[in-house]
């Protein structure tokens with residue numbers, strides 16, 4: 001990994017002094033002058049007595065944020081320190097101490113679902129989204145100020161209700177909320193809570209192919225007497241329909257990997273995984289109102305690292321089981337995380353969500369525009385079909401812009417699509433990860449702009465290879481025709497050989 005050190009203490013000290021002087025001037029002139037006209041936020045700043053213990057932390061935070069890493073990496077307060085300097089963490093394909101060196105032959109990595117596409121939004125919102133955490137912030141296990149001992153912030157709950165009501169993607173009034181360490185933890189809590197807890201007939205956990213592999217991984221890993229993973233809903237229906245057995249169905253809507261809005265196949269107990277049910281990725285046709293719904297901050301604001309998810313539950317007994325699960329597993333989730341979530345949600349609901357969702361949707365739509373333009377030139381590869389739907393949030397009919405492209409290799413002989421793309425320097429995730437055929441590959445579209453730009457470059461190269469081959473073939477026909485005296489087109493200078501893989 002590339003590393004860098006940037007020295008900005010001098011500059012930061014200087015700007016800190018300048019800012020302090022400006023503040024004092026503001027304070028002095030603040031009685032009713034122009035600065036006050038700009039609204040409440042300025043009022044708060046103007047009338048605050050000078051800062052005491054937060055100044056050092058603020059200066060540290062700004063100093064590290066000022067390290068640019070050439071725009072191809074990041075430095076954080078907790079990044080490695082080497083020789084007294086903060087080390088840049090470079091993005092894929094970039095290296096050097098300041099991440100300025102691009103490795104030309106590097107493969108585009110479209111593998112993980114890391115939601116870095118929203119990072120520029122939070123950089124725009126630097127001032128509104130930063131928090132300062134005191135050394136004595138909420139040292140207790142619980143929120144003691146509340147009437148009953150609780151490990152969930154009521155303010156965070158309030159903002160979760162608020163964002164759902166603004167977006168109109170879920171009914172949460174009169175429902176129970178439970179927080180988890182990411183939605184990942186709530187997926188297994190949900191299976192536990194919905195299982196019949198009868199070891200002589202374990203509940204059967206199912207999902208619809210192609211499905212997110214974590215459902216199966218968790219159900220196997222937690223290896224309980226109370227539930228078993230039984231695979232695909234459709235095969236389940238074919239083979240076990242008559243048995244009328246105890247089934248827990250994961251419904252992922254929109255689906256990971258293909259972005260489809262799904263509904264239950266079996267129609268019994270369901271866990272709706274709504275990780276991607278936000279206007280960035282799909283039109284919101286109506287609020288979801290299922291018994292058990294799971295959401296995550298990871299795909300809403302992009303803060304996967306904060307590890308925060310929530311479940312919206314109708315039934316009191318189920319809610320109590322989920323709460324018990326969380327209490328036994330970790331005595332509730334981090335108060336530091338909840339503080340951060342509160343701040344982020346406050347920004348998310350600004351302007352009734354218009355800023356965040358417009359930014360996020362525009363970004364995803366731009367990426368889909370570029371993606372579809374490349375794939376429209378290909379007959380070798382195709383991507384999922386998208387149908388327009390009315391979005392209640394934007395009050396407009398729109399195409400979905402899913403988090404992932406679900407790519408299919410169309411040529412009969414190319415049944416290992418991951419390997420085909422890999423040979424073209426593109427790393428995706430195999431179809432079989434989702435129990436689909438390896439003729440499919442998932443490509444992540446929610447990573448950083450660098451990652452996406454490189455993906456577009458590699459895809460364009462791959463598709464143009466195919467087209468040059470085609471035009472070579474066409475030109476050969478033309479040449480034959482010309483030789484027969486029918487036209488005067490020239491043959492291509494560099495006939496490209498269609499890259500056959502050495503793997504089958």
Ligand SMILES: Cc1ncc(COP(=O)(O)O)c(C=O)c1O
Nearest residue numbers: 113182183184256275296298309
């Ligand atoms: C469908 C789905 N559910 C849940 C998760 C888990 O996310 P987290 O644990 O970050 O909330 C993911 C992550 O990619 C996902 O794709």
Ligand SMILES: *[C@@H]1O[C@H](CO)[C@@H](O)[C@H](O)[C@H]1NC(C)=O
Nearest residue numbers: 196197198199200201202246
């Ligand atoms: C547990 O499952 C067995 C077998 O299906 C059934 O006979 C029994 O009644 C169940 N017990 C409870 C408490 O539901």
Ligand SMILES: *[C@@H]1O[C@H](CO)[C@@H](O)[C@H](O)[C@H]1NC(C)=O
Nearest residue numbers: 204230235236239240243245
């Ligand atoms: C459901 O059907 C499949 C295929 O026939 C079988 O392997 C599986 O054991 C069945 N599950 C149960 C719980 O009966």
Ligand SMILES: *[C@@H]1O[C@H](CO)[C@@H](O)[C@H](O)[C@H]1NC(C)=O
Nearest residue numbers: 390391392393394395396397
């Ligand atoms: C939604 O759009 C339609 C057509 O443009 C308009 O008539 C209607 O007033 C809009 N609704 C809201 C709630 O803005």
